[in-house]
Amino acid sequence: MSAFPEGFCWGVATSAYQIEGSPLADGAGPSIWHRFAHTPGHIADGETGNIACNHYQRYLEDIGLLHELGVNAYRFSIAWGRVLPEGRGAINRKGLGFYQRLVDALLERGISPVITLYHWDLPMALQDRGGWINPDSPQWFADYAEVLFRTFADRVTSWITINEPWVIAVLGHLEGRHAPGWRDPSAAARVGHHLLLAHAAAVASYRTLGHGQIGIALNLEPQHPAYPKAADLLAAQRRDAFVNRWFLDALFLASYPIELAQIFGPAWPKFGAVALDQIHYPGDFIGVNYYTRARVAAAPEAKPLGAICLPPPREKSTAMGWEIYPEGLGEVLGWFKERYGNPRVLITENGAAFADPAPCAGLVLDPQRIVYLRSHLRAAAQALAAGVDLGGYFVWSLMDNFEWAEGYSKRFGLYWVDRQTLQRYPKSSAHFYRSVIATQGAVL
Numbered sequence: 547m548s549a550f551p552e553g554f555c556w557g558v559a560t561s562a563y564q565i566e567g568s569p570l571a572d573g574a575g576p577s578i579w580h581r582f583a584h585t586p587g588h589i590a591d592g593e594t595g596n597i598a599c600n601h602y603q604r605y606l607e608d609i610g611l612l613h614e615l616g617v618n619a620y621r622f623s624i625a626w627g628r629v630l631p632e633g634r635g636a637i638n639r640k641g642l643g644f645y646q647r648l649v650d651a652l653l654e655r656g657i658s659p660v661i662t663l664y665h666w667d668l669p670m671a672l673q674d675r676g677g678w679i680n681p682d683s684p685q686w687f688a689d690y691a692e693v694l695f696r697t698f699a700d701r702v703t704s705w706i707t708i709n710e711p712w713v714i715a716v717l718g719h720l721e722g723r724h725a726p727g728w729r730d731p732s733a734a735a736r737v738g739h740h741l742l743l744a745h746a747a748a749v750a751s752y753r754t755l756g757h758g759q760i761g762i763a764l765n766l767e768p769q770h771p772a773y774p775k776a777a778d779l780l781a782a783q784r785r786d787a788f789v790n791r792w793f794l795d796a797l798f799l800a801s802y803p804i805e806l807a808q809i810f811g812p813a814w815p816k817f818g819a820v821a822l823d824q825i826h827y828p829g830d831f832i833g834v835n836y837y838t839r840a841r842v843a844a845a846p847e848a849k850p851l852g853a854i855c856l857p858p859p860r861e862k863s864t865a866m867g868w869e870i871y872p873e874g875l876g877e878v879l880g881w882f883k884e885r886y887g888n889p890r891v892l893i894t895e896n897g898a899a900f901a902d903p904a905p906c907a908g909l910v911l912d913p914q915r916i917v918y919l920r921s922h923l924r925a926a927a928q929a930l931a932a933g934v935d936l937g938g939y940f941v942w943s944l945m946d947n948f949e950w951a952e953g954y955s956k957r958f959g960l961y962w963v964d965r966q967t968l969q970r971y972p973k974s975s976a977h978f979y980r981s982v983i984a985t986q987g988a989v990l
């Protein structure tokens with residue numbers, strides 16, 4: 547019996563800086579990840595996205611892989627700096643032309659484009675004006691989005707405004723592990739707010755220019771007490787507010803969790819009613835990027851949360867050190883039905899990195915990824931049966947790519963990429979996913 551309905555959206559996901567390469571080709575303006583990756587010490591093995599998977603040149607071949615998988619949708623991001631090299635103002639027609647050719651080639655194959663407007667690669671020219679802490683940044687983003695809405699309004703009907711605002715605010719502006727590498731609580735709090743304003747402005751613009759669906763993609767991660775102790779439960783609740791409810795409550799409830807003012811202290815701005823009303827903008831769907839859960843223990847010395855996350859047992863971990871916990875996907879999906887009015891949800895990313903072996907006779911055997919995907923797909927099917935309005939599932943990722951600060955050392959792809967030749971090789975999980983799609987989940 548098919549576990550998923552006819553018309554269910556089956557896809558894979560990628561992002562521009564992680565797969566394209568050629569970051570400065572054809573007049574493109576550099577992004578903050580170009581600068582961050584070229585700054586020694588930021589990326590494992592000193593890698594950059596200069597080459598990545600050379601998707602900029604090999605995009606037709608990669609669309610062939612999508613066709614081989616049988617997906618009916620492909621989620622990818624547009625590099626803002628290719629389209630607007632200075633981040634605003636003059637349009638770079640060559641840069642925009644690449645995405646027009648990509649979209650047209652997808653449509654010719656019957657694959658629906660799902661475009662992410664922003665997947666972390668802010669043009670450096672805008673960072674030089676303060677980047678996301680600049681109060682003008684929501685307007686910069688809305689103006690950029692309008693260029694794309696007008697260019698693709700007739701052909702693209704699924705849009706994601708911003709990928710993982712929490713990672714942008716926290717890893718990029720609080721912990722400094724991602725571009726632009728800041729460690730400033732006040733900046734992180736304001737960046738989070740400006741990203742929500744930017745999302746709202748783009749949704750409002752799309753209401754006048756487009757006739758499809760638009761949403762935001764959030765990384766969501768259940769926070770469980772490491773031990774049955776009150777202190778651990780309180781620490782897990784604090785971290786749930788910090789990781790999950792920061793953006794969920796803002797979008798759906800027009801309020802920030804009260805814990806954030808306690809966590810950020812004086813660095814947390816005093817948002818008024820108007821500011822909170824302006825971020826009350828869930829859009830047409832919520833994208834859920836799900837990977838794992840956290841096991842949280844109280845740690846008063848671990849400021850500002852007073853919490854630490856315990857590493858999972860090795861035998862239950864991916865190559866990223868994240869726990870394999872498919873039950874958490876069902877838990878996250880249930881939040882939308884129980885707390886937020888059961889909106890349309892898409893699983894916009896789900897996948898895992900494992901120490902895949904090299905190809906043998908043109909195939910990479912990755913049984914662990916098949917187990918991971920099967921268990922998470924089963925959790926998704928159960929959530930759907932329980933009444934969650936789940937419209938689609940995207941595997942992260944189509945192919946091994948630039949895994950941010952980890953460089954190319956972590957492989958998430960359904961296709962293995964030879965780092966010398968960039969040849970793509972199917973993994974057995976690609977064949978598994980193809981069978982899931984072909985049977986609407988009956989093989990699970």
Ligand SMILES: N=[N+]=NCCCCNC(=O)[C@@H]1[C@H]2[C@H](O)[C@@H](O)[C@H](O)[C@@H](CO)[C@@H]12
Nearest residue numbers: 561709710713765835837838868942949
């Ligand atoms: N501890 N822990 N936490 C679990 C997840 C932390 C947040 N990172 C993500 O969700 C990123 C998302 C990103 O969109 C993509 O560009 C990345 O390649 C994948 C894989 O890393 C995921």
